[in-house]
Amino acid sequence: xxxxxxxxxxxxxxxxxxxxxxxxxxxxxxxxxxxxxxxxxxxxxxxxxxxxxxxxxxxxxxxxxxxxxxxxxxxxxxxxxxxxxxxxxxxxxxxxxxxxxxxxxxxxxxxxxxxxxxxxxxxxxxxxxxxxxxxxxxxxxxxxxxxxxxxxxxxxxxxxxxxxxxxxxxxxxxxxxxxxxxxxxxxxxxxxxxxxxxxxxxxxxxxxxxxxxxxxxxxxxxxxxxxxxxxxxxxxxxxxxxxxxxxxxxxxxxxxxxx
Ligand code: ADP
Numbered sequence: 001x002x003x004x005x006x007x008x009x010x011x012x013x014x015x016x017x018x019x020x021x022x023x024x025x026x027x028x029x030x031x032x033x034x035x036x037x038x039x040x041x042x043x044x045x046x047x048x049x050x051x052x053x054x055x056x057x058x059x060x061x062x063x064x065x066x067x068x069x070x071x072x073x074x075x076x077x078x079x080x081x082x083x084x085x086x087x088x089x090x091x092x093x094x095x096x097x098x099x100x101x102x103x104x105x106x107x108x109x110x111x112x113x114x115x116x117x118x119x120x121x122x123x124x125x126x127x128x129x130x131x132x133x134x135x136x137x138x139x140x141x142x143x144x145x146x147x148x149x150x151x152x153x154x155x156x157x158x159x160x161x162x163x164x165x166x167x168x169x170x171x172x173x174x175x176x177x178x179x180x181x182x183x184x185x186x187x188x189x190x191x192x193x194x195x196x197x198x199x200x201x202x203x204x205x206x207x208x209x210x211x212x213x214x215x216x217x218x219x220x221x222x223x224x225x226x227x228x229x230x231x232x233x234x235x236x237x238x239x240x241x242x243x244x245x246x247x248x249x250x251x252x253x254x255x256x257x258x259x
Contacts, residue, residue: 019128019151026166028135031187032156033061036132041240042256044087051089051129060094067236079122107140137169145177152182159207183218188225
């Protein structure tokens with residue numbers, strides 16, 4: 001439902017892609033990549049042609065999450081041919097750098113590398129491309145937002161105060177560059193014991209919903225902390241693919257519907 005507004009001055013053009021949606025978080029480790037991948041897969045299940053671009057230069061985890069960590073993209077002429085798995089087209093900065101090698105680039109180099117990668121990839125016709133953004137709200141992220149023709153942004157946060165504070169910064173960053181904030185997802189929202197059903201609010205609960213309300217951004221839904229989400233993600237078969245009829249896949253599906 002988001003309206004494209006790409007092609008502004010200084011923006012790179014991605015003519016074969018209808019909408020570009022950023023998935024961002026104020027800090028690392030909150031499940032941004034997990035959410036980005038499952039959201040991409042849920043959108044594909046709705047019948048859309050979907051791409052997933054991993055721009056998380058400091059910790060590109062999409063190759064592993066999408067079961068492509070031992071693969072390298074091919075080339076066609078001077079263009080890079082993206083990989084595909086689980087019905088989603090995938091490109092990652094991680095295909096280009098060693099998994100174990102620390103990335104010590106400065107901001108402008110990061111933006112330059114990501115721009116070049118976006119431009120050099122032979123993207124097929126896509127209805128939507130999900131961008132797994134680098135965590136944080138610094139200059140790099142801001143420049144990315146200005147250069148990539150984003151239709152909107154989804155912010156992922158845990159219910160913790162500190163994560164929410166960072167999520168708020170993210171929201172303000174997108175508003176500053178006039179990228180519509182499509183909403184906030186609360187990840188690791190609660191933990192339900194699979195044996196006894198007891199529910200624990202490990203990082204607190206409901207904080208993202210309150211933050212969304214306060215900042216007048218939509219609240220998109222909550223995803224619990226669940227061993228199955230962790231295991232499937234780490235095994236390269238995200239939960240939306242691994243258990244397409246389960247409750248988690250439905251939760252991601254509901255988020256995909258609103259995006
Ligand atoms: P980020 O991209 O924010 O750094 P990741 O998506 O890489 O975070 O997630 C960090 C770790 O947490 C991964 O091992 C992932 O499998 C796990 N994880 C993410 N979301 C959940 C969840 N809802 N339940 C259980 N584990 C999760």
